[in-house]
Amino acid sequence: MKNIVLASVLIHVVLLACLAPWLKTTMEFSQKEESQRSEEVRQRELARQEHERLEREQRQLDEDSARKLREEAELKGKEELEDVVEELRDLRNEILQEQRELLSEFRERDFEDVLHFEKDLLLKEIKQLTNQVANATAQAAIRNLTIANVTGSQVGIRGFVSNVRVYEGTLPSLQESEDSSTPASNLKLKHQWPLQQDFVDKVTHKAGKSVREPHFLDKSLSFEQADQQLHRAEKEPFESLSLSTEQMAYFGTTRHDQINLWPIDLGTQFAIALDTKLFPADRSQALVSNTSASWVSGFRLAVDTENHNAVVKLITIGPEGSQRREIKARAGSFNWGQWHEIAIVMDTDRASARIYIDNEDVTEPTGQVAQQVYTQGSVLDQSLQQATDEFAKQVAEQPLTPQSAEEYKEQLSELSEQMDSYIQKESPLNDVHHSMTLARQQADRITQRLDTITAKPDLAEMNDTSSSQADKMEVATSPTNADPAELYAEAVEIERQIAEAHADMEAAKEATVENTAYSEARSHAFAATPARPDMANQLSQASETMPGTIGELSNFRDQLAQATNEAQDMVARAEMLTGKNSGNSQQASQQGRSLSTSSAMRSMATQDLGYGAVIDLTGFGGGGVGDSSGLRRDSSSEGADMAFRQKPISHLRLDQGDILQKAMPGRRFTSDSMRRGWLYIDTWYVIGPWENESQIDFNKRHPPEQVVDFDAKYYDGKYGDQAGHPQQVLKWEFYQSDQVRCQPPVVHGASTYYAYTDVWFEEARDMLIAVASDDAARVLLNDQVIWQDDGLSPWQMGEGYRRVHFRKGYNNLLVRVENGPAHCVWSVLLCPPEVLENQNN
CATH class of the missing domain: 1.20.5 (Single alpha-helices involved in coiled-coils or other helix-helix interfaces)
Known part of the structure; x- marks a missing residue:
């Protein structure tokens, strides 16, 4: 029985297995x-x-039903549209009143006002001049002949070097001869640095200097013995070590050791010889160079490690790094831990060079160097930079008058003569020549600005606001018993007049800050209105025919609803321009009175006080909840109290790497947030590119600076005239970054981009904001400029900081980025100031 049961179970299992598929x-x-x-x-x-x-x-309507239903729909649509148009009329009246008050204030601009803002602009121009001269001076320093390293690099030697000599002339071997005699035998000695106890040139008696504490040790020592000697020297002075001068040589032990001489004109035919004993290292070891870590045109003589063997190399670089050539010494010609004499002989006219080690030509393979290798040195010293710095200081400290402007022109003329002299003496191949040329051009621009001051500008012409538009337009009105088509047509005209009024006021602010004529500023102001459907024509046509079907009646109702929706959107945009959407009923009148305040604030916001400077803008603007200026005028708000209680920060030095790792994204700030450090804004809407022709001109404005319309399409962009181009039509695109640095989805050179976002605060408060960009950028917080960087520069987190006030609720940020030839990135970080103030205490 048991077997029968088991057999039955087995049969069922087999059947299930077969039937399962x-x-x-x-x-x-x-x-x-x-x-x-x-x-x-x-x-x-x-x-x-x-x-x-x-x-x-498709169901047919009889004539009476059609008339009744159509009249009901039209009456309802008309009532809704009338309410919205009435709101637009009120907004139009408010902004026209603002426009009249602002232009009236602008027309009162006097000569002292002009001089005040002109001085700010003049100081910015002079700042650019001093920066360009400083840049040229720094580039001249790069042209130093450097021993035991390369300027700006970390390829210091690990061993000894001594008896460095520079010779004038060439060798027969470089003139297609078989003679390979000792290099020094046919050359004239120009410089010699024994490097036994100092850096004095025995020929000119001029001294170089070391960037670190120099070490002169017994040149017979091994590296380990020399290292021990250095440890002894930490406790016992070098003089007590009983070393004779003849036995001593310069000893380099770290990658940072370096001897700076000065820019030396080597000529086109020269030789450099030196004695050295090096030890293996995990880096290239540069013996002598006149180039830099950025590979400017020049040369470097170095010893590298290849398969544990020492290899002597002469590397030459053409203009702007355009060409690099490398000449090697024969394998086995240089040994670690042994003294060798190395010499290079170069003829740049023939683009040839030879390497000698211990008086033997060991050049491989051809001895060809880069074309136009720079070997002329530089005549620029610190005197011009000191003179321009003194000039900038004098202008900053003295009041600007037509008389002082005349004096500044004379001083600037003397500086220009010095620049011309340097330009004539410097080789066109030298970066110094280019930078000095830029400085000279900047000096001409400053002279032109001073000319306008000495000539006393025509205030009547500058303050003439006859080019304003809104007050010249007829006030749009509808008949007493207007139909929906007439009401919608009135709404469109009101929106256009509001946009023109806003552009009129922006022109007044721009003219005040830039110290220009109103007519010029108004020509740059753009009255932006979105493209609207022609609902007036559609409604007019629909009113002339009676709907014959329910479907036609539904279409008529849809047209009425669309007209109302469009009008409501007009109201929303008008409220944004007037500031009414911020919830502060006093804001509109404050905005009208803020011409001088906003102008002064923008002037301060665009200052360049150096790397890491913090500019406090919390004293400007109309404060309180919902103030679209975002910046306070009085000390009654919570943010102002904070400013008085705490010690302000003037400069910051932040750990960029640490912040990049720890900063968190965010756009909402509440009291119970656990985040207390730097936060970066990761969510934006981005639009662009517009053409900037590789010129930074913030006076040239585009539609996003007038109104942010996420539904708008623009055809005036960089590729607007190229049919089929992906960026022919510009639209706002949503963008979210996973890191601090943000960039447009598609980057084009010589272009302008815009990025928009809003941040929300539970309560009004002060914040530190850090803005960085590649290249130039302007940032507006609640329509006020808080940051402007005019230079083409790489992204640096510590470019500068602003202390600003955020209102309660939403605050909008608009970033304009001016891209140069390649990269286009920006970042905006926020941090409560008390966090950093507590860290500093």
Whole structure:
């Protein structure tokens, strides 16, 4: 019996195993069939509903019913539209009143006002001049002949070097001769640095200097013995070590050791010889160079490690790094831990060079160097930079008058003569020549600005606001018993007049800050209005015909609803321009009175006080909740109290690497947030590119600076005239970054981009904001400029900081980025000031 049961179980198991695939297939087929049946039922139901809708829409209306239903729909639509248009009328009246007050204030601009803002602009121009001269001076320093390293690099020697000599002339071997005699035998000695106890040149008696504490040790020592000697020297002075001068040589032990001489004109035919004993290192070891870590045109003589063997190399670089050539010494010609004499002989006219080690020509393979290798040195010293710094200091400390402007012109003329002298003496191949040329051009621009001051500008012409537009437009009105088409047409005209009024006021602010004529500023101001459907014409045509079907009646209702929606959007945009959407009823009048304040604030916001400077803007603007200026005028708010209680920060030195790792994204700030450090804004809407022709001109404005319209399409961009180009039509695109640095989805050179976002604060408060960009940028907080960087520069987190006030609720940020030839990035970080103030205490 037991066997029968087991056999039965076994048979059932086998049957189930055989039938399982069939059962699975049957179930899957049933599920698929059921799904298909459900979809068929759904489609039939949709088709039935569509059929009923079409029948209903096509159902004919009798004339009385059509007239009654149409009148009801028109009356309802008209009432809704009238309410919205009335709001637009009120907004139009408010902004026109603001415009009249602001232009009236602008026309009162006197000569002292002009001089005040002109001085700010003059100081910015002079700042650029001093920066360019400093840049040229720094580039001249790069032209130093350097021993035991390369300027700006970390390729210091690990060993000894001594008896460095510079010779004038060439060798017969470089003039297609077989003679390979000792290099020094045919050359004239120009410089010699024994490097036994100092850096004095025995020929000129001029001294170089070491960037670190120099070490002169017994040149017979091994590296380990020399290292021990240095440790002894930390406790015992070098003089007590009983070393004779003849036995001593300069000893380099770290990658940072370096001897700076000065820019030396080597000529086109020269030789450099030196004695050295080096030890293996995990880096290239530069013996002598006149180039830099950025590979400017020049040369470097170095010893590298290849397969544990020492290899002597002469590397030459052409203009702007355009060409690099490398000449090697024969393998085995230089040994670690042994004294060798190395000499290079170069003829740049023939683009050839030879390497000698211990008086033997060991050059491989051809001895060809880069074309136009720079070897002329530089005549620029610190005197011009000191003179321009003194000039900038004098202008900053003295009041600007026509008389002082005349004096500044004379001083600037003397500086220009010095620049001309340097330009004539410097080789065109030298970076110093280019930078000095830029400085000279900047000096001409400053002279032109001073000319306008000495000539006393025509205030009547500058303050003439006759080019304003809004007050010249007829006030749009509708008939007493206007129909929806007439009401919508009035709304469109009101929106256009509001946009022109806003542009009129922006021109007044721009003219004040830039110290220009109103007419010039108004020519840059753009009255932005979005493209609207021609609902007036559609409604007018619809009113002339009686709907014959329910469908035609529905279309008429849809047109009325669309007209109302468009008008409501006009109201929203007008409120944004007037500041009413901020919730502060006093804001509009404050905005009208803020011409001088906003001008002064922008002047301060665009200052360049150096790397890491913090500019406090919390004393400007109309404060309080909902103030669209975002910056306070008085000390009654919570943010102002904070400013008085705490010690202000004037400069910051932040750990960029640490912040990049720890900064968190965020756009909402509440009291119970656990985040207390730097936060970066990661979410933006981005639009661009517009053409900037590789010129930074913030006076040239584009539609996003007038109104941010996420539905708008623009055809005036960089590629607006190129049919089929992906960026022919510009639209706002949503963008979210996963890191601090943000960039447009598609980057084009010589272009302008805009990025917009808003941040929300539970309570009004002060914050530190750090802005960085590659290249130039302007940032507006609640329509006020808080940051402007005019230079083409790489992204640096510590470019500068602003202390600003955020209102309660939403605050908008608009970033304008001016891209140069390649990279286009920006970043905005926020931090409560008390966090850093507590760290500093």
